[in-house]
């Protein structure tokens with residue numbers, strides 16, 4: 001009886017090992033079971049790709065506007081009806097700021113913008129940093145774009161990052177804002193004590209988003225040129241798996257040309273009100289903090305594209321993705337699983353679990369016997 005069982009087991013093991021020999025060892029670049037989507041996507045035309053990206057861009061802008069409108073309306077509603085604030089809530093807040101800090105346009109533009117962006121950066125970025133330093137709450141690690149990285153973050157690198165970010169915000173940022181104020185005054189801008197209408201703010205924000213995309217994409221690509229990369233942009237790429245506050249961890253010259261410059265284009269073109277500039281800068285900082293966070297959280301815009309840029313260096317230079325598609329600088333990204341995950345997750349399932357690197361249900365591809 002024992003002998004029979006052993007024979008059976010031996011035969012089964014022999015069958016298994018024969019089957020193993022039939023399996024291919026895949027070389028890099030070969031088709032593997034997780035690549036079926038990638039092949040299907042490659043057969044689509046450039047026009048279809050462009051349309052898909054445009055739709056995604058509209059979705060991103062649309063979502064941002066809807067969230068902005070919803071937040072504004074619900075905040076206004078709650079403040080007015082629950083806390084008894086009066087009808088013109090936002091104007092009242094602006095009046096209060098003018099009453100407290102004065103209505104000097106220089107102070108509001110230069111120091112006001114610096115303080116507002118500083119608070120937004122370290123408020124939101126600080127929360128992400130706490131997650132990275134203490135590695136808690138543990139369940140959020142399931143949402144990591146690059147699992148196993150910065151868990152926890154190295155102290156020395158973190159301190160170096162905090163130092164340079166502060167340097168850029170204060171030593172570089174304040175003189176930049178002074179120059180910006182001078183240019184805005186030359187151009188002429190809205191210094192009225194009355195806030196612009198909601199519709200006009202929305203219009204300006206859309207213009208700012210598009211101008212920033214162009215400014216950031218081309219200046220960023222320029223910094224990847226071999227003449228400039230090593231001296232300037234390499235610093236930002238020290239973080240192959242970024243954390244939130246590395247968003248403006250960059251060479252000061254790059255911070256001026258590629259970070260602050262493109263953000264300032266919109267307000268300069270439109271002659272925006274200082275309050276609109278505060279709102280726009282806060283939106284930009286929240287967006288770039290999320291893009292560098294290393295976490296793809298549910299109901300947050302996808303950070304996959306810029307994270308992929310840090311991982312692979314020569315892909316996904318833009319923010320919205322349209323210029324990357326037009327210039328073909330996102331081909332590897334589009335052929336990766338990261339692209340399949342590049343969407344706002346509307347459920348609590350982590351993107352890496354919803355769309356795993358290798359599909360567990362896919363059939364293993366075998367080589368034909370010659």
Ligand SMILES: [Zn+2]
Pocket residue numbers: 220224233237309313
């Ligand atoms: Zn770069």
Ligand SMILES: [Zn+2]
Pocket residue numbers: 236242247292306310
């Ligand atoms: Zn970056």
